[in-house]
Amino acid sequence: MNPPPLPPLDPPPVPAIRVEGLCRQFGKIRAVDGLSFSIAQGEVAGFIGANGAGKTTTMRILATLEYPTSGVAQIMGTNVMDYPARVREMLGWMPDNFGTYDNMTVIEYLDFFARALGYRGKERRERVDEVMEFTELNKLHDRLINKLSKGMGQRLCLGRALIHDPQVLILDEPAAGLDPKARVELRHLIRILAQEGKTILISSHILSELGEMCDTLIFINAGKVVHQGTAESMKRHGLETAVVQVGILGDPARLEQWALMSPQVKYLQATKDGAKLEVADGSPQALAALLRRLIGDGIEVVDFRREERNLEDAFIEMVGKLDREGGGR
Amino acid sequence: MNETPPPGPVLADFSDSIGPMVVKELRQGLRTRSFTWAFLFVQLLLLIFMTGGFTESSDSRDTAGSFWFLLQVTLLVVMPLRGLNALNAEVRNNTMELIALTRMSAWRIVSGKWLALMSQSVLLAVAVLPYIVIRYFFGGMNVVAELILLFVVIGLSGVVTALMVGLSVVSNFLIRSFFTVPAVVLVFRFLGESVYRVSRGDGLAPFNLGLWAWIGILPAAIYLGYYLLDMAASRIAPEAVNYASRRRISGLAVFVVSLVVAHGWAVSGALWIPFLFFGLFAMDALSEHPPMVASVDEPFRRHPLGAVLRIFLAPGWWSGTFYVLLLSALTRIAAELAPSVWMNSGISPGGEMEGLVLAFTASLLTPLAVMLLSRPSHPQPIVSYCLTAIFLGAIAVSLMPLIERGDLSELMMLVMVIPPLSVFSILSQSLESDTLTWIRFLQTVMIILSMVVVFWKKMRVREAMAASRREEATL
Incomplete structure (x- = not known):
């Protein structure tokens, strides 16, 4: 008897954002140079790079506000160049500088965009109320928008981007110029949106925040992707060696002697109860073997920690390395 | 309660x-x-x-x-x-x-x-x-x-x-x-x-x-x-939205009607309306960026007459030049059919009329050629186009006193190459037939030169688009 046919496999979900070989030339300057990456649905991706790396241009192309010189940019499988109207329905865009109007209150601002997005009557009022509640702008509904603080302005801008409940959000430097409290509040809102399953592409210069919020980080330099992966992978990007901090019982000088006898280990500096060692192979297996050897050689290890670079350090090192190699502009 | x-x-x-x-x-x-x-x-x-x-x-x-x-x-x-x-x-x-x-x-x-x-x-x-x-x-x-x-x-x-x-x-x-x-x-x-x-x-x-x-x-x-x-x-x-074609179709219809009405009205100054429309439509059509988006071309590909219509109606300065030549031809035909209206406006049929139409057309096409050579990627081509047109017009106005004095020396005959100067000269005085022949020759040369620049630039744009599409196809 033939086995029952297998149920057809579901096609792999379309990436929420797909960019392939994207180029954008402004006169003689190549702002984006063959950029390729993709972001799965429901993922939160951080977009990082030095000023002028091409982040905003890429985001503006994805938001249908700029045209690429060549290449493909898609939102939920739809080409942004050919079908901008369709893309705009799926997309919420928050620019780095929030444009204001004179003589307009918070509620009128949101109401205008709700109307412009096709909401009518009760539905429109409900959408505006929902957004005001989410962004906690209810109390400020009759405040003129050009009198809002930067933080409130960013909330309003996020609210506007959310009016039509888009599946994909592109946020360009939303935390720029915000005080710590406003940044925490904004991060909280973004976390809630991520939990709701929205795909978010967010650029920021505050890398530690991005590292906490994002599933993946895309680091671009001179219009090209240099690295894409988790925050952890970015911290270790380009690192073949690892630095470990070892604490022992007894005389710390023993560690120096032990390091001299070990070809793969370099003694860096002494610490209060041990030393910092550089290990040639930074893989987890090699580190486990190192610890085993230390214990096997009779050293009483009480502390064994891999020293992590923070994201800022990793970013600066990567940019510096690219500059030295001539990869930067 | x-x-x-x-x-x-x-x-x-x-x-x-x-x-x-x-x-x-x-x-x-x-x-x-x-x-x-x-x-x-x-x-x-x-x-x-x-x-x-x-x-x-x-x-x-x-x-x-x-x-x-x-x-x-x-x-x-x-x-x-x-x-x-x-x-x-x-x-x-x-x-x-x-x-x-x-x-x-x-x-x-x-x-x-x-x-x-x-x-x-x-x-x-x-x-x-x-x-x-x-x-x-x-x-x-x-x-x-x-x-x-x-x-x-x-x-x-x-x-x-x-x-x-x-x-x-x-x-x-x-x-x-x-x-x-x-x-x-x-x-x-x-x-x-x-x-x-x-x-x-x-x-x-x-x-x-x-x-x-x-x-x-x-x-x-x-x-x-x-x-x-x-x-x-x-x-x-956005580039993918084409407003230009419908505007050109309506413009063409309005232009024809305005020519008919101007000829029916038959008073001095009646020709101002079609010429005003001609100038406006030309400025608009010649100062449009050619869209790089394939979907704009889709309706022309589907329509049986699409290939012909695209030449005049597709958005961008390339088709804009042909649209302007079409308006120019229509003006010429109207002038042939009812020369009396032109005479009422002080323009004699034949040399003057032909010279005026040619010089007016050249006045519209020359700024485009200059714009394509000097600032082809200006974010607002209409600015570049108008500034060039205003500059040429200003030169023509500053030279007009010499023309009005009757100083048509060899040098002055050469500066007639500036299209607006020829237009002003024909409108301001009755010129001799030799001068008119010279103006017609110069303005025809200007139109041809402008078209050569337009063709050359079009080829470059087409190559860039083809390269972009090839790249897209491989992705």
Whole structure:
């Protein structure tokens, strides 16, 4: 008897954002140079790079506000160049500088965009109320928008981007110029949106925040992707060696002697109860073997920690390395 | 017990029947100082005129003159000028992009701006109706004539407002001023004439233009307003949205009708209307970026006559050149069919007429060639195009005194290569046939040279597009 046919496999979900070989030339300057990456649905991706790396241009192309010189940019499988109207329905865009109007209150601002997005009557009022509640702008509904603080302005801008409940959000430097409290509040809102399953592409210069919020980080330099992966992978990007901090019982000088006898280990500096060692192979297996050897050689290890670079350090090192190699502009 | 509804930010639903842009602009516009002060100022001054006007010693004609002067300055100058920043301010404040991301089409954005400004103008006009009633009670006025004048002023205000809103898409202040100043001067001429007539009690006299004139002027003014708004809309629309083709089709139809009407009207100056349209349509068509988006080409590929239609109607300066040549050919045909109209305008059939059409066409094509050679990737080609055209026009104007003195030396004959100079020369004096032949030759050369530049640039654009599509296909 033939086995029952297998149920057809579901096609792999379309990436929420797909960019392939994207180029954008402004006169003689190549702002984006063959950029390729993709972001799965429901993922939160951080977009990082030095000023002028091409982040905003890429985001503006994805938001249908700029045209690429060549290449493909898609939102939920739809080409942004050919079908901008369709893309705009799926997309919420928050620019780095929030444009204001004179003589307009918070509620009128949101109401205008709700109307412009096709909401009518009760539905429109409900959408505006929902957004005001989410962004906690209810109390400020009759405040003129050009009198809002930067933080409130960013909330309003996020609210506007959310009016039509888009599946994909592109946020360009939303935390720029915000005080710590406003940044925490904004991060909280973004976390809630991520939990709701929205795909978010967010650029920021505050890398530690991005590292906490994002599933993946895309680091671009001179219009090209240099690295894409988790925050952890970015911290270790380009690192073949690892630095470990070892604490022992007894005389710390023993560690120096032990390091001299070990070809793969370099003694860096002494610490209060041990030393910092550089290990040639930074893989987890090699580190486990190192610890085993230390214990096997009779050293009483009480502390064994891999020293992590923070994201800022990793970013600066990567940019510096690219500059030295001539990869930067 | 009746419960009072909880206080909350509830907005009325009546406004759902009005466009979002109109609602927004009215909310903002009615709060602006310029509107509030204009409204109060008009009311206050009218009150003063009325109070002073009905004393025993005063003349009701003076009151009428002051009344209409004030109203026309407000409706034809102050209110329309508020539109001059309408779109540019949105671009400058980074709000245009946010609006562009909504479902609102570029046309709804632009027309909404215009409609909101017009609504405020109409509100001002309606607010002065009681003063007309008061003047009627005191006698000495022709109610019908003045009401017609009020409608004409509101209509004219609509056209001037459309011009200002249309111009507001241009970032360059010089270009905006270049078109605004003549418009304001023309408005003041109309204003002065009608105030004078009304104060004399002539009422409708300035509009006693005859049937052909009305057939020509009224729809032409309405179409002009529509065209300017549509032109602005296409400048803020995404590349994938094609407004240009429909505008060119309607423009072609209007141009043919304007030629027919001008020939039917058969008075001196009747040809101004088709030439005005010719210049406007050409400036628009020649200052459009060629879209790099394949979907714009789709309707032309599907249509059986698409390949031919694309040559004249596809958006961008490339097809714009052929469109201009088509308008030029139509003008030439019309001139051949009814040379008398041209003679009425002081242009003799044959050499002068042919030279004028050629020089006018060259005047429109040359700025495009210069623009493509000097600043092909200007973000607003209309700025680059107009600046070149204004520059060439300024050179021509500065050389005109020499031409008018009859100084047609060899050097002067050479500078006739500047197309606007040839146009001005033909219009200002009767030239000898040798000079006309020389002008025709030079202007034909200018047209050919411009076309060569256009072809060369088109090839480069096509290569870039093909490379881009090849790259896309491999991805």
